[in-house]
Amino acid sequence: MSNPSHVPAPEMFQSKGMTRFLIGLISVGIISLIVVLAIGLFAPAGSPLKHQFIFSWLFAFLYFFTILIGCLFWILLHHATDSGWGIVVRRQMENLAFLVPWMLLFFIPIFLLRTELWQWITDIGKPHLTPDLKDKLAYFNLPLGPVSIPFFWVRAILYFVFFGSAAFYFRSTSIKQDSDGDPRRSIQMRGVSFLGIILFAVCTTLMAFDWMASLDYRWASTMWGVYIFAGSAGASMALIILVVFGLKGAGYLSFVNEEHYHIMGKLLFCFSIFWGYIGFSQYMLIWYGNIPEETEWFVRRNVESWNTLSTAMVVGRFFIPFLYLLFQYTKRNSKFLAAISIWVLIMHVIDTYITIMPFMHPTGVQINPLDVLCLFAIGCPLAFIFLTTLGKVSLFPSKDPRLLESLKLSN
Amino acid sequence: MAETQVSAEKMVPFVERLPRRPLVENNRSMAWITDLIAGVPESKTPLWWFIAIAITGSIAAFGIFCILYLLFTGVGVWGNNIPVGWAFDITNFVFWIGIGHAGTLISAILLLTRQKWRTAVNRSAEAMTLFAVMCAAIFPGIHVGRIWMVWFLAPVPNPNWIWPNFRSPLMWDVFAVSTYFTVSVLFWFLGLVPDLGTLRDRAKSQVGKVVYGILALGWRGGNRQWRHYEMAYLILAGLSTPLVLSVHSTVSFDFATSVLPGWHTTIFPPYFVAGAIFGGFAMVLTLLIPARSIYKLHDVITWNHIDVMCKIILLTGLIVCYAYSMEFFVAYYGANPFERFAFINRYFGPYWWASWSMFTCNCLMPQLFWVRAFRRNIITVMFVSMCVNAGMWFERFTIFVISLHRDFLPSSWGMYYPTWVDVSTFVGTIGIFVTLFLLFVRFLPMVAISEVRSVMPEADPHHEPPVPHADTTAIEDVGEAHA
Numbered sequence: 001m002s003n004p005s006h007v008p009a010p011e012m013f014q015s016k017g018m019t020r021f022l023i024g025l026i027s028v029g030i031i032s033l034i035v036v037l038a039i040g041l042f043a044p045a046g047s048p049l050k051h052q053f054i055f056s057w058l059f060a061f062l063y064f065f066t067i068l069i070g071c072l073f074w075i076l077l078h079h080a081t082d083s084g085w086g087i088v089v090r091r092q093m094e095n096l097a098f099l100v101p102w103m104l105l106f107f108i109p110i111f112l113l114r115t116e117l118w119q120w121i122t123d124i125g126k127p128h129l130t131p132d133l134k135d136k137l138a139y140f141n142l143p144l145g146p147v148s149i150p151f152f153w154v155r156a157i158l159y160f161v162f163f164g165s166a167a168f169y170f171r172s173t174s175i176k177q178d179s180d181g182d183p184r185r186s187i188q189m190r191g192v193s194f195l196g197i198i199l200f201a202v203c204t205t206l207m208a209f210d211w212m213a214s215l216d217y218r219w220a221s222t223m224w225g226v227y228i229f230a231g232s233a234g235a236s237m238a239l240i241i242l243v244v245f246g247l248k249g250a251g252y253l254s255f256v257n258e259e260h261y262h263i264m265g266k267l268l269f270c271f272s273i274f275w276g277y278i279g280f281s282q283y284m285l286i287w288y289g290n291i292p293e294e295t296e297w298f299v300r301r302n303v304e305s306w307n308t309l310s311t312a313m314v315v316g317r318f319f320i321p322f323l324y325l326l327f328q329y330t331k332r333n334s335k336f337l338a339a340i341s342i343w344v345l346i347m348h349v350i351d352t353y354i355t356i357m358p359f360m361h362p363t364g365v366q367i368n369p370l371d372v373l374c375l376f377a378i379g380c381p382l383a384f385i386f387l388t389t390l391g392k393v394s395l396f397p398s399k400d401p402r403l404l405e406s407l408k409l410s411n
Numbered sequence: 412m413a414e415t416q417v418s419a420e421k422m423v424p425f426v427e428r429l430p431r432r433p434l435v436e437n438n439r440s441m442a443w444i445t446d447l448i449a450g451v452p453e454s455k456t457p458l459w460w461f462i463a464i465a466i467t468g469s470i471a472a473f474g475i476f477c478i479l480y481l482l483f484t485g486v487g488v489w490g491n492n493i494p495v496g497w498a499f500d501i502t503n504f505v506f507w508i509g510i511g512h513a514g515t516l517i518s519a520i521l522l523l524t525r526q527k528w529r530t531a532v533n534r535s536a537e538a539m540t541l542f543a544v545m546c547a548a549i550f551p552g553i554h555v556g557r558i559w560m561v562w563f564l565a566p567v568p569n570p571n572w573i574w575p576n577f578r579s580p581l582m583w584d585v586f587a588v589s590t591y592f593t594v595s596v597l598f599w600f601l602g603l604v605p606d607l608g609t610l611r612d613r614a615k616s617q618v619g620k621v622v623y624g625i626l627a628l629g630w631r632g633g634n635r636q637w638r639h640y641e642m643a644y645l646i647l648a649g650l651s652t653p654l655v656l657s658v659h660s661t662v663s664f665d666f667a668t669s670v671l672p673g674w675h676t677t678i679f680p681p682y683f684v685a686g687a688i689f690g691g692f693a694m695v696l697t698l699l700i701p702a703r704s705i706y707k708l709h710d711v712i713t714w715n716h717i718d719v720m721c722k723i724i725l726l727t728g729l730i731v732c733y734a735y736s737m738e739f740f741v742a743y744y745g746a747n748p749f750e751r752f753a754f755i756n757r758y759f760g761p762y763w764w765a766s767w768s769m770f771t772c773n774c775l776m777p778q779l780f781w782v783r784a785f786r787r788n789i790i791t792v793m794f795v796s797m798c799v800n801a802g803m804w805f806e807r808f809t810i811f812v813i814s815l816h817r818d819f820l821p822s823s824w825g826m827y828y829p830t831w832v833d834v835s836t837f838v839g840t841i842g843i844f845v846t847l848f849l850l851f852v853r854f855l856p857m858v859a860i861s862e863v864r865s866v867m868p869e870a871d872p873h874h875e876p877p878v879p880h881a882d883t884t885a886i887e888d889v890g891e892a893h894a
Contacts, residue, residue, distance in 0.1 A: 006422035135746035183429040194781075201733055209744070220745035222678035222737040273653075281660065281680040288668040289675050293747070401429035411525075 007403050010178065010394035011252050015387060022387060029380025032373045039370065040109060046116075052368055054113040055360040060374035061110060062211060063352045064382060065103050066228065067345075069163050069204060070236025071096040073229070075170050076200055079186075079193035084405035085263050088256050088396045092243045094174055095390060096236070097167035099382050104160050106378050111153075120217045132218050140214070152214075155206055162203050166196050174397050181399030204229050215359045219297045223282040230278045231317075234271030235348035237264060238341035245338050252395050258332040259409040265331025268344065269321065276318030301354055304364035309354055317347040349375075434528055434866050436710045441864045444711065448606075448856045448863075449613055451706055459705075460853060467845040474839010477832050478553055486556050488832045495815045495827035500554035502807040503837050505662055505683075507547035507844075508588065509803060512655060512684070513691025514540025515595055518602070519651035522644075528719055530862035531712045534606075535702065535851070536695045537599040542847040543694070544592045546840040551585075553836075580664040587661035591654045598647045604630050604640065605861040659683040666810065672753035673814030676741070682734035686803060689727035689773070692720050693799035698848060700793055702857065711858055714787050721786040724799060728777035731806075735774065749819060761826065762813045765805050772802025 015022065040053035071093045078086055078093070086093075115121050123133050124141055142149040170189060177185040205225025213224050221227075241264050247253050286294045301310050321340055330336040357365070397403065435444070481488050491498050514536040521529040555561050564585055567573045575582050608630035611623035630636060660680035667679035696717065703712045742750040757766045776798040785791040817824045851857065868874050 005425055005427075007425040009421050009423045132746050136744050139744060181428070186429060198729065205733075205737070218746075220741045222676045222734070222741045223681075224677075225737070226678065226681060277656065277660075278681065282677045285664070285667045285675070285677045285679070289670050291670055291675070293745075398423075401427070404425050404427065405431075 005404075007398070007407060008255055008396075010398040011396065012393075013247070013250075013252060013391040013395055015391050018387070022384060025380050025387070026384045028376055029384060032376035032380065036370060036373045036377045037109065040113065050113070051116055052360065052370055053374075054109065054116045055356060056368060056370040056374040057106075057109055057113075057377075058117060058211070059352055059356040059371060060378045061103070061106050062356065063349060063375065064106075064378050065100075066232035066352065067235050067239055067348065068097055068100050068103065068167075069200075069207075070232035070234075071240065072100070072163060072167055072170075073200060073233050074236060074240065076166075076193045076196045079170070079189045080197055082190055084402040085260065085409050087400045087403050087406035088253065089240060089244050089260060089264070090400075091174065091394065091396050092247070093236075093240055094167070094171040095386060096239065096243065097163075098171045098389075099386060100167045101160070101164040102382065102385060104164070107156070107160070111156075118214060118217075120214065136217070140217075152210060155210055159203050159207050162199050166200070174400075175393050177400060178394050178398050181401070183401040186401055201225075201229075204232075212355050215356070216297065216300075218293055221282055221286065221294065221297070223278060227275075227278050227282055230271060230275040231348060231351050234268060234275055235345055237268045237271060238344040238348075240264065241268065241337060241341045242345075245334055245341075247395060248334070255407055257409075258334075259411055260406075261334060261337050262328070262332045262411050263409070265325055265337050268337075268341065269325035269331070272318060272321035272325065272344070276314075276322065279314075279318070300358045300362060303362075306354070306358055306365060309350060309365055313347065313350055313354060316343070317351060321347075432715050433868065434531065434713070434715075435863065436713050439710050441867065441869065444858075444863055445609060445860050447706075447708070447711070448858045448860045449610055451852065451857065452610065452854050453613065453615070453619075456853065460849065464846060464849050467842045467849060470842025471839055471846050472842075474836055474842055477835045477839055478549070481553060481832060481836070482558050486554070488830060490827055490829045490833055492825065492827070494818065494823055494825045495812055497554075497815065498808075498812050498827050499829055499833040499837060500550045501665075501811050502804065503840060504547050504550035504554075505807045505811075506690070506804045507543045507550075507840065508662055509659065509683075509687035509690045509807075510694045511540040511543035511547065511591075511595075511691065512659060512687035513695050514538070514543075515591075515598070515651050515655045516688050516691065517695070518598060519648040520655060522648045523652060527866040528716055530859055530866050531716050532695060532699060532720070532858075533862070534599075534602065534855075534859045535699060535848075535857045536691075537595065537602070538851045538855070538857075539694060539698060539848060540595055540691075541592070541599060542844050542851075543691075544588065544595065545847070546844050548588065548592070549840060551581075580661065580668050583661045584665055587654075587658045591658045594647065594651050594654055598644075598651055601640070601643060601647060602859055602862070603855065604628055605632065606856040606859060608632060609860055610856065656684055659687045671814055671818060672742075672747070672749045673757065673810065676738055678734050678737050682731065685727045685730035685734070686806065689724060689731055690799060690803035692724050692727070693796040693803070696720055696724075696792060696796040697800060700789060700796075702852060704789075706852075706857070708858065711863060717792060718783075718786045721780045721792060721795075724795070725777050725780040728773060728799070732774045735770070752817075753814060756817055757809060757813050760813065760817065762809070762816070765813065766809045769802050769805035769809050772798040773806060776802070 036053060036057065039049060040057065043050040043053065074086075074093045075090065075097060077083075078090055110117065120133055120140055123130065124137070129137065137143065138151070140150075140152045142151055169192065173185050173189055176182075205228075208225045208228035209220075212228065213219060213221075241261075244253065244256055244260075244264075248256060283298060286298060300306070321344060324330055324336075324340050330340065353371070357371075400406075489499065491500070514533075517529050517536045518533040521533075551564060552561055555564070563573075563575070566575060566582075566586065604627060607623050607627040611620060611627045611630075614620045614623055660683065663679035663683035666674040667676060669675055699712060700717070703709060739754055742754040758770075776795050779785045779791055779795055785795075812827050816827055864870060
């Protein structure tokens, strides 16, 4: 720093030079979206194709949804701990988390085709409920005389309300601070983040049970919410790293340096270990206890080619990032850090795939073109929205009271 | 720090409007800190110390008497019986092991996360860790029944053809705890070396010179020594960090690998770790607040330090509440009648008082720390810390005894009632713990002198005396009101 009491002026992202790229991006997105929705909505009810579509869609939806709420977690953590290191990259977390409300649109097909996904929805309609379902009926759908309260869907709305409004609040308050530089806003956001973390934990846990675990409603594990959170937060950090590198590559955020990479790399490292720790504990305890209603979940994933994929996850999501990021050099070098971030995002694809798809293909992994198309159908529009809204505000919180601390960061 | 490449014309002025609070208050000098901390072991032993150690020493001695009585008579002197074969022994073991977590968390994890406030409290917290682990280690040793077989707990070399059961989590526990203790001792002692050098150099008596001289391992404070020291310290911090997590995870495996409702639940490892940090921090505050008042450490262990520790208690307390709720939720959602019964019995069975004490002390009381005034009031901080200490003991009692006393078959249900030996042994370990801590504050520097000095603004080579801005005080007041 030439002068310690000076900071960079606000930077605005210019999307002018990228018009062709943006057109390409949205074209791919819209074409994939039309193709998959046409297949999904017009395929005959109960047909394997319809079934495949909605499972592929749920997989792609959850892949992006978990990453985006992970970004919200990083914002909450940042404010709650009053940290200074990440001010220069925080706006990108805010921009990413701000995509959560858009996910509501992508949730519509899931709602429309819900009976194809969740067995309990069909089972509830049957005259005789199985004891497993009867005992937990109130959680899904509480019958009250002639009417019933669909708690499952009420909760789904609450998740969107919480994640969406929290993402909106933190981004808009931070943007307001860009103009007035009022430190009271930081203090206010810190206060809100304390409550936000509690609601985040509740919503993420129940979301993990509702949308993932209840695909097999007999199965339950107290660790499940933590497991999903661990994977999401790690993958989000990988995405944040890549977005920051992308912007740096385009000539922005030149003051983000290896000190910041180092911390982001350490967080990625830490959450790879955390994922491994949580995954191992959950698996080992269920394996050791060997109670049939618990092992069912893992037996499904330890047969045929699913076993290969599950084993690959252990190596790819834990051992490789762990050994790779153990070195200081890989965390401080942008090329090395970008490579492992891409790797972690790919591993998160597999993690989500293993969570959802064994219900569709119990006999083994069967990768379908719809899986890939659904990823494009949701991912490309999200990327398009992200890039077109990126230029509206400064690329970093330019008047944050901790900005100088973040610029002067030293590990 | 890496140089940034922003050209000068793109820079705008920046006014510091939310400054960080200083770690050492009242602009104390470095020499003042050394005099304050090193002055404690150098000064004449005060009368209160003799009275205190006489009391705690007597309690400890009575505890040792109870242990000997147990060893010479047999485990029949305890209330343990079928179906509750594990009761106070394992409760106390896990309680003490849990207490021993805060020290390493403060010294290792907070070092790696660059939390500089740790320097004021790490030394005593680490010492407390060691004493807590020592108290914990007593219980597995004495609960075996046939004391002459206790060597089976230790890893026997495989060439002896006596194979420990490697599939048993109890075996893993021995490995985990002994590794943890070894690394914690090394870490603690390594951190002490520079301060022992200071004590040696300042010692007036010949005994002090010799004893501190031997312990200081030839420390001269040269550049090369500091470089090696910091490298070793960082490596040990890196080694200790996974150990903090692994020890209590392994302790939780003792229970979670079984199929007993109330024990077999997958969230146990992180839940036990969070609970251990929760209880450990409460114990740190319980010990440090009196020490801070007695030795006038107010400028080193400031209200901001206490405030941060209260927040950690609040956070870990909420994680513990999350785990309680998840256990309850999954007992309902899993729809296993035995699980459901176990959790109803926990709160409404004959031991309801233990579970509700746990819930009140661990979930409700820490919520006081949402209010800033309560985090900065000696009485409420001590009160909540005491509640958490008790609550964490009740938590273990709840998990272990209540789950065991009514399992699958009603005809084999039973009750557990502690005997006077059970209670006295536990109280005795408290005596041992406090006695060791009193010895520590008397003879060793209870705050890491060199580390506190290293986080003072003057230690920064680029330090310039700050120019206060007109708004600073106003903004800081707002900040404190909302913090």
